[in-house]
Every structure is written in structure tokens, then in C-alpha cells.
Amino acid sequence: MAEIVVGYDGSDCGKAALDEALRLGQSLGEGIVVVFGYAPPGIWGGEIAEHAEAIEELGARVLEEARARAEAAGAEVAVEMVPKKPAEALAEVAEAREARMIVVGSYGDPPLKGAILGSTPNKLLHIAGFPVLVVPALG
Amino acid sequence: MESAAVPAPSSGKAPAPPIPSSGEKGLKKNAIGFVSSVVIGVASTAPGYSLAATLGFIAAAVALQSPAILLISFVPMFLVAAGYYYMNKADPDCGTSFSWVTKAMGPQLGWITGWTIVVADVIVMANLAQIAGLYTFLLVGWDSAAASTVAVTAVGVLWIVLMTAIVLIGIELSARTQVGLLAAEIATLALFAVVALVKVYAGDAPAGSIDPSISWLNPFSLSPSEISAGMLLAVFIYWGWDTTATVNEETENPDEAPGRATVVSTLILLGIYVVVAVAAQAYAGVDRLVENQEEVLSALGTEVFGSPLDKLLIIAVLSSAAASTQTTILPTARTTLSMARSQAMPKSLGKVHPRFLTPHVSTIAMGVASIVWYVGLTLVSEDILFDSLAALGLMISLYIGLTGFACAIYYRRELFRSVKNFFFVGLGPLLGGVILFYLLIKNGIELADPANSESGNSWFGVGPPLLIAAFFLVLGVLLMLVQWRAVPAFFRRRPEAAPAGFLEGEAQLEPVPIARSGEGGG
Numbered sequence: 001m002a003e004i005v006v007g008y009d010g011s012d013c014g015k016a017a018l019d020e021a022l023r024l025g026q027s028l029g030e031g032i033v034v035v036f037g038y039a040p041p042g043i044w045g046g047e048i049a050e051h052a053e054a055i056e057e058l059g060a061r062v063l064e065e066a067r068a069r070a071e072a073a074g075a076e077v078a079v080e081m082v083p084k085k086p087a088e089a090l091a092e093v094a095e096a097r098e099a100r101m102i103v104v105g106s107y108g109d110p111p112l113k114g115a116i117l118g119s120t121p122n123k124l125l126h127i128a129g130f131p132v133l134v135v136p137a138l139g
Numbered sequence: 140m141e142s143a144a145v146p147a148p149s150s151g152k153a154p155a156p157p158i159p160s161s162g163e164k165g166l167k168k169n170a171i172g173f174v175s176s177v178v179i180g181v182a183s184t185a186p187g188y189s190l191a192a193t194l195g196f197i198a199a200a201v202a203l204q205s206p207a208i209l210l211i212s213f214v215p216m217f218l219v220a221a222g223y224y225y226m227n228k229a230d231p232d233c234g235t236s237f238s239w240v241t242k243a244m245g246p247q248l249g250w251i252t253g254w255t256i257v258v259a260d261v262i263v264m265a266n267l268a269q270i271a272g273l274y275t276f277l278l279v280g281w282d283s284a285a286a287s288t289v290a291v292t293a294v295g296v297l298w299i300v301l302m303t304a305i306v307l308i309g310i311e312l313s314a315r316t317q318v319g320l321l322a323a324e325i326a327t328l329a330l331f332a333v334v335a336l337v338k339v340y341a342g343d344a345p346a347g348s349i350d351p352s353i354s355w356l357n358p359f360s361l362s363p364s365e366i367s368a369g370m371l372l373a374v375f376i377y378w379g380w381d382t383t384a385t386v387n388e389e390t391e392n393p394d395e396a397p398g399r400a401t402v403v404s405t406l407i408l409l410g411i412y413v414v415v416a417v418a419a420q421a422y423a424g425v426d427r428l429v430e431n432q433e434e435v436l437s438a439l440g441t442e443v444f445g446s447p448l449d450k451l452l453i454i455a456v457l458s459s460a461a462a463s464t465q466t467t468i469l470p471t472a473r474t475t476l477s478m479a480r481s482q483a484m485p486k487s488l489g490k491v492h493p494r495f496l497t498p499h500v501s502t503i504a505m506g507v508a509s510i511v512w513y514v515g516l517t518l519v520s521e522d523i524l525f526d527s528l529a530a531l532g533l534m535i536s537l538y539i540g541l542t543g544f545a546c547a548i549y550y551r552r553e554l555f556r557s558v559k560n561f562f563f564v565g566l567g568p569l570l571g572g573v574i575l576f577y578l579l580i581k582n583g584i585e586l587a588d589p590a591n592s593e594s595g596n597s598w599f600g601v602g603p604p605l606l607i608a609a610f611f612l613v614l615g616v617l618l619m620l621v622q623w624r625a626v627p628a629f630f631r632r633r634p635e636a637a638p639a640g641f642l643e644g645e646a647q648l649e650p651v652p653i654a655r656s657g658e659g660g661g
Binding site for chain 1: 474477
């Protein structure tokens, strides 16, 4: 049985993506895999381990939130925290699980802002070996 | 062996397979190559900016002996860096002075160490912004704006905002970009030195030029007070280099290579500093270095290179200042994050931004504090801004010195197990710490005399730099007491020591009982 891989960071657009993935999973009778990807803190000195721990705590909290939301919707759910940039993390999990598709939220940033802040959907479209569904933020 | 010592991070309930999810494994991906290690060591120190900001002041303190001061100032830094290297083995993946001093010497001194790092970085940001603002106008050739305090301050503030935003968003200059920037910077400084020296020997240099002499490198012709005054300025010039010792180098030959990058970056830095100092001094003479102490390189660059090549040197200083951004704001924000997570500072400083995953509250707090300090001081008096540079030397020697002591104390049960341990883990870092503390006290006494400050002012009969440093120390102690009263858990931690045999891989560290979030915040 294939699964639907969805990126979740706790934001509104993450919620939109998660809800869309849950609806799709229900229609198709498939489970979902919620992924939290984060690039490990950089090499430029300082208390790197503490920074990484803080990020992991955030990720664990966000993933629990997603798990609760999915279980409330009656879906079969797995969660994964991957120490890679979000787009790479999603592509990698999809690859490893031979997913049906990747669902990801979009902040709806204009192109220039997206280029400066980093746009996960944009990067994902270039590297994913699986179909990608982009869901705009709620509201 | 390093990883054996780490208590496994309890990172949550996420199932691990098929992709590793623990922080430890994630961090190992940071192991980097030889070239990158060297680049980090040199770029963290920002040689172009450091020279531009310091060379004139050193010349004012020791006249012709600047190159000698640059050489001997490196000694205490080098000794303490061995301490960094060994402390990093006990607290792997890059803890820094705050964690280490807390571990070895208890939470009170650890707190003061973390606080000193924060204050030093706020002060250096102001000086960095000043240089960046000034050189921005010099680059476009807008001299009237460069002479205007208001214009330079405004652009300086914009630089701080931009730098803070870059760190906040989490854009890291890639190692490759850094290699390019740094190569350009070093090539420009080298070209400057060569052209200046050729002109000196060809007799094309202006009046006041002097032929270089080997005696410039001789530290024994300096008086003790010249040595302490000069070294306190020059310690600042190597500030940042110490981080190389904590960088995990990816290597197939782990016994030899980690030291190699450190040695190479050392040679590069020493080489640049001494050669550029000799060339600048030979070309312009001491008096003109002192006259132009606030912008040495741009002043000389115009003459040495002629238009339009003189812009090269300005670009070198600007890119150096920009590249050192990440090595100023980012580590400091991580120090306050770490302090907040140990309940040593208010909890909110420990937050990471949900989208950018950077310590955003800490980062913004750093940016705001820097701007307030920079604009505030500029309004009061620009001289005081330069006085704060002298205060900076005191702070850097305090926290790096404490880190040296921390290593010897933490490994006290290891020191007599081998000759190597005794010298590199014990005596070296200890001696480095003693030298830095000697400088601290000696210079504190000198800075107490108002005549020795840039402004010449006397505040309560004391020179401003000493008072600035004392003010921040007292403020730090007060804030520590406030935090202690509000959230005492961190301050109950006991100093630890590495068990005998740890460095030889025969013994393991006990897991650290760290107070974590849960009960009460600050």
C-alpha cells in the first residue's frame, strides 16, 4: 500500500497541507507520513548542540500535534524527523517509502520574497521523484 | 570516543528508522573538509576588518614594534586554543565558553562568562557597524558623507539591521562563497603589501617612509607597559581564531588532521598580519598610521594603489566585515539560547523560530542591543565609541582567560597521566589564561588613568574604558542575582571534573543532570 508523504511545520500552510493529505488518504484508503525536516545548525561556532536540541524539541512537538490531528481524523499515521532541509527531507522520505505523492503547503510568498526566505515547494518541484501537490495556506 | 561521552539526546517520540533522527547524528553531518576548516578559522577572525580597525591604535601604543606585538599576542590565544580543543572533547559538537566554564568552575562564573561574551559582541557590533558605514561611503567615493557622523551612523545601523536579518532568516554563506570572499580579501591585502614595499624600496613612497627592519619583529625591545597596552589591542585581532579548535573536521586520519587546519589557518593569519603591518608602517611611517587610526587601510590604499584599484582594499575590508557577521551575531545568539535553555536567562531567549529554525528572539535581542549601544554612544560622544574598543580588550581577555582556566580545572585528574596531558591540557591553557589575566589587570590599572583614553575624559576620576568594563561587570552580576532569585535551578549546579582516563578512552563521563524547562521560567 502506498502512502502519502506530507510536510508539516506547525504553520497555517502546514495545517492546510496536512488536512488535504488526510482527505486524500481517506478517499484513497491510504495512510500518511508526516515529515518535519530541518537543516542541522551551521558550522559557525557557538553552542551548536543546544541549538539542535531546541529545534528537535520544536519538531517533536509539531509532529505530536500532527499525529493527534491525524488520529482524530481516523487516519493511519507515521511521523519522521529528518535532519535535512525540508525539501530534501520530503524527497528522501518519499523515495524510501515509495510514496504515492508528496503534499506540501505554500506560504504564498511572492517570488522574490520566496527566493530570499527559501521556498520549499519550489525546491521540491525540482528534486522530487514523485508527484507533488502544493496546497496554499488557509484563508 | 567523543560520541561515547554524550548522553543520548531525548529528542522525542519520532520513530528513527529508516532515517536517523537524533541530533547527534544530524550534527555529524557538520563535519567538514580541510579547506573549509581553514576558511572558518581565518574568516571568523576577519583579518581585513581587524587590521583596519586596530593597526593604527597598535602603532599609537608601541610605535615601530607593531609587528612584534602582533607576533607575541598570538601566544596566549594559541595556548588557550589547546584548552578549547580538549574541552570540545568533553562537550562535543561545539559547546563553547559558557558551557565549559559552567562545567568546570560552577554556574556563577559560567554565567559571567556568557554575559561577557554577549557584551563583547554587542560592543564589537557597534565598531563593526562604524567601519562598515564608513567604508560604504568610501567605496562610492562620497567623502562628504563619510565625514558626516549622522550619515555614517545611519548606514552603520542599516548594516546591523541587514546582518541581523541575514542571521535571523538563517542564510548561511556557503563554504564555497566564503572561500571566494576570503581569497579575494587575502589576495588584496597581499597585493597591497607587495606594492607598498616595492614603492618603499624604489623610493616612490612619500616622505616619512622607512625601510623595514628586522628589529620591528623583536619583542624584547618593548617595555612591559608597551607590551600590555599593545597586546590588549592585538588580542582582539586574533579573536575568533579560537573557534577553529572546536570545528569538527571530517577526515580519514582523525589522529593528525584536526590540528592541521588550525596550524594552517594560524600561519595564514600571522603571515597576513605581520606582512601587512610591516608594509603599511614602512610606507607611511608610524605617525600617519596613528593619524589615520580609524581608517588606516582606506587612507593608505588610495596612495599605494592609485585610482581605481584603491577600491579593492575598501571592498576587502567591507567583505571582511560582512563575512564576520555570522561569526559575531550567530554564536552570541546561540550562547544566549544555550543560557536560556539551562535556565540561566529568560526562557524566551531559548525559542527557535518555527519557520527559519534560528534562535530568533536571541538574534533580534542582539541586533537591538547593538543598535541602542551604537546610536547611544554616537550621540554621547564618538570618542567613547573608541574607548569601548579598549574596554572590549578587557572583556575578551576575561572570558578567554576563564576558558583556559576551565580546561586545566576540568581535567585536573588527567594532568599527571602523561607528559602530553600535563603540557597541552594543563600547563598550556593555564598559562594562556594567566597571561590574559595579567594583561587584564595591568591594562585595567592603566585604563584607570583618564589620560590614557581616547576621549581624555574623566568619569568619577576614572578613564571611560575601565568604567565601561566595570559598569557591564556590575550590571552582569546584578542581572545574575535577579535570575538566580527568579529561577534558582541553574545556580544549584555543581562543578564537574573529567574522570581520570577519559582522554585515553578508559573512562566515561557521567551524564550531566541539567535542569531543563518544565518548572518555572524567568
